[in-house]
Amino acid sequence: MTETILKEVQQLRAEIERHNRLYYLDAQPEISDLQYDQLLKRLQQLEQEYPQYDDPSSPSHKVGGEPIAGFVTVPHRLPMLSIDNVYEEAELAEFDTRILKLLDPSESIEYVTEYKIDGVALSLIYEHGVLVQGLTRGDGRQGDDITHNAKTIRGVPLHLTASAEQPIPPYLEVRGEAYISNSDFAHLRAAQLEAGEQPFANPRNATAGALKLLDPKLSAARKIRFFAHSVGYCEGIELPTHMAFLEAVRRLGxxxxxxVHAWPTWEATLEQCHRMMEQLHTLNFEVDGLVLKVNSRDQRARMGTTSKSPRWxxxxxxxKYEAQTKVLEISVTVGKSGTLTPLALLQPVEIAGTTVSRCSLHNRDELNRLGVKIGDWVIVEKAGKIIPHMVRVEEHLRTGDETxxxxxxxxxxxxxxxxxxxxxxxxxxxxxxxxxQLRETLRFYASRSAMDIEGLGIKLIEQLVEHGFLTSLSDVYRLQLRRDELIGLDRLGEKSVDNLLAGIDASRNRPLWRLLTGLNIRHVGRTVSQALANQFGSLDVIIAQTEEQLAEVNEIGTVIAHSVYTFFHTEPVLKLLAELKDFGLNWGEAREATAPPPVVTGPLSGQTIVVTGSLTRFTRDxxxxxxxxxxxxxxxxxxxxxxxxVAGEKAGSKLEKAQKLGVRVLTEDEFVHLVDSQSSVAPETT
Ligand SMILES: [Zn+2]
Incomplete structure (x- = not known):
């Protein structure tokens, strides 16, 4: 009998831990919260009835043990240093310059980009895989022991999971950020207001307060979560890069x-920074910046730290600025590719010196996540250089009149x-x-970033679409035949019509890349258009390329190649292009070598090769x-x-990617040997 009980207890624990991993690590829950709670309740019930089977590292203990009497201060084995802050992109570039000076000129550097989560810094210590201590940052030298509350943090395992790739190290200190998600915070705040309590100002305050509660059951109710971002003092785990360390930590549970990603160049790092800033609205946690770190632990060690902070x-x-305002209306706009974008019209409110009266809600999923109604009070945020976005709905202020x-x-x-x-x-x-779509397509085609047609602005486009002058892109060039009719239109005098027609005429001689941009092919902006125009010279040559040939152009990968190829093999597009060509638009000049470049045959014929890391016999060029x-x-x-x-010393993300894709990897010696051995084979004779 008791053996079956023990078996059930063990099964429940394993099952609950599996669901914890699915939920907090992989963000792919398999069961509902209710089903999860039922599993947990059953486990707690069994552990109470059969205390001989209770275990301090059972997942049931995450609901919180007994209250403590007070906090003990504990020194950190390695100080928790602060990080240098910069606020401008120019200062960020100086960081790269400083780093370059600290290293040998021949070394390549990889930067890791992360979100800087606006939570509370925390150190978690695992001895032989068991969570033994949780410490706050404190003054950086010593922090408060909050182990009783750390154990209740969602997703933080009480014991680590060993795997073939990652055995459990004897001592592991993981550092990261404790936080409360935006959606949990909204609920917490609503509950506080309902109970007549003073609500928390923001998720960080709520998190800091929760970690300093004496009663872990109360702390558990706040639903704190944790993201690991660094390593503290460790024994028995040595990894060459920050990324490898994070992966190991994730494997341990x-x-x-x-x-979080590593980037091989500063340009790529900056691009990612911009992307991450554009994605802020998709995050369910507060972020107050980005963090850039050198990936290589060896390079970090050589750079060292100043008295205040690490140099790497x-x-x-x-x-961050936020304001509360009211949603007056929600409308939906249609973009040039036909995308429907919901837009909230707001009671005008001043945030960081500008008046905000509208804010994009991006897409239907975002709208559902926010759960916003017309008439709701909402928090709108403007962070630095970023367009305003809606953070959350102030549900407790609902009156019932919202629609x-x-x-x-x-x-x-x-x-x-x-x-x-x-x-x-x-x-x-x-x-x-x-x-x-037609309006937006025309607006973009005529805009400065594409064909730059003077005099053809959105107001006029709207008017011309409305009166049936423009029913397609090629109609722009038919306007030249309808001068007299145009002069009859509202607000259009003879002079402005002539200016417009001159602008349209001039656009026929724009460089090819402008036409390519103006066609609004998915994933094809200015850079890709210029690459295509440079590589192939004329539009006819571009259209004649296969998908594979397109993908071989430097700036173009398989995704863009597919998009370009598909675009140029669509019936309406071909019809449009034929018309535009007839109107005498600049089609570009076929390169003298419409004939393919001379093919060098040799031992590597037909092989596409990537080189990464530093080599001994060769420079990169x-x-x-x-x-x-x-x-x-x-x-x-x-x-x-x-x-x-071909992977040399200190090969980074390209090597990882090759291994992931199962692409063959050669050392420099193997590569040279391969070429030598192939060279001795006599070339085929005809
Ligand atoms: Zn439509």
Whole structure:
């Protein structure tokens, strides 16, 4: 009998831990919160009835043990230093310059980018896989022992999971950020207000307060979570990079900071910074900046620390401003690719010196996540250089007069039934003749970033679409035949019509990349357009390329190649292009070598090769030259099309990617040997 009980207890524990990992590590829960609670209740019940089977590291203990009498201060084995802050991109660039000076000029540097979570810094200590201590940062030298509360943090395992890849180290100190999610915070605040309590100002205050509660059951109720982002004092775990360390921590079962990646160049790092700043609205936790770290632990050790902070890390922060305001209306706009974007019209409110009266709600999923109704009071935030976004609804201020917003099933412009983007979050109007799309398509085509047509602004476009002058892109050039009719239109005098027509005429001679941009091909902006124009010279040559040939252009990967190829093999597009060509638009000049570049045959013929890390026999340029001489094709990024990767010392993310994709990896010696052995084979004779 008791044996079956023990078995059930063990099964329940394993099952609950599995669900914890699915929920907090993989963000892919398999069961509902209710089902999870039932499992936990059953376990607690058994552990109470059969105390002989209770175990301090059972997941049931995460609800909180006995209250403590007071806090004990404990020194950190390694100080928890602060990080240097910068607030401008120029200062961020100085960080890179400083780093470069600290290292040997021949070394390559990888930077890791992370969100800086606006929570409370925490150190978690595991001895032989068991969580034994949780410490606050305190003054950096010593912190408060909050172990009783650390145990209740969601997703923090009471004991680590060993795996073949990652055995349990004897001593592991993981550092990170404790936080409360935005949605949990909204509920917490609503409950406080309902109970007549003074509500917390923000999630960080609520987290800090919760960690300093004496009664862990109260702390558990706040639903604190944790992201690991660094390593403290460790024994028995040595890893060459920060990324490898985070991966090890994740394998052991501790949630790590999300959206963390390593980048091989400063340019790529900066690009990612911009991307992350644009994605802020998708996060369910507060962020007050980005953190950039050198990936290599060896390089870090050589850079060392100043008296205050490590030299290999910097925080790129921004001031955050938020305001409460009311949602007056929610409308939906249709963009140039037919995307329906919900937009909240707000009671105007001043945030950080500017008046905010509208804010994008991005897509239907975001709208659902916020649960916003018309008439709701909401918190709108403006963080640094970022456009305002809606943080949360102040549900406790609802009066019952708010009205639900129903996302339209039909395009608000043309009434066509809308569709959901394949695999995406966007809802689109599929009607290519939709006036909203036409308007947006024309506006973009005529804009400065594309064909730069003087005199053709949005107001005039709206007017011309409305009067049937513009029903397609090529109609722009038909306007030249309708001068007299145009002069009859509202607000259009003879002079402005002539200016417009001159502007349109001039646009026929724009460089090819502008036309390519103006065609609004998915994923094709200015950079890709210029790359295509430079590589192939003329539009006809571009259209004649296969998907594979397109993908071989440096700035273009398989995704963009697919998009370009598909675009140019669509019937309406071909018709449009034929018309535009007839109107005499600049089609570009076919390169003298419409004929393919001379093919060098050699031992590496037909092989696409990526080189990474530092080599002993070659410089970066000389190995590329060498590969070309041997008939191969050197490229910069690893994909499934890569035949092999030559990896030197300190190879980083490209090597990881190659291993992930199963691309063959050669050392420098193996590579040289391969070329030598192939060279001795006599070339085929005809
Ligand atoms: Zn439509």
């Amino acid at each position: 501790i949630p790590i900071t999300p959206e 890390v910097v925080a790129y922060k921004w001031e 639900d917003f129903v996302f339209p099933a039909h395009c608000p412009e043309c009434n066509t039934a809308v569709i959901q983007d394949e695999g995406g979050v966007y809802i689109r109007c599929p009607n290519p003749a939709c006036p909203a 000389s190995i590329k030259e060498f590969i070309l001489q041997q008939g191969g094709k050197p490229t910069d990024s690893v994909s499934k099309q890569t035949n092999f990767v």
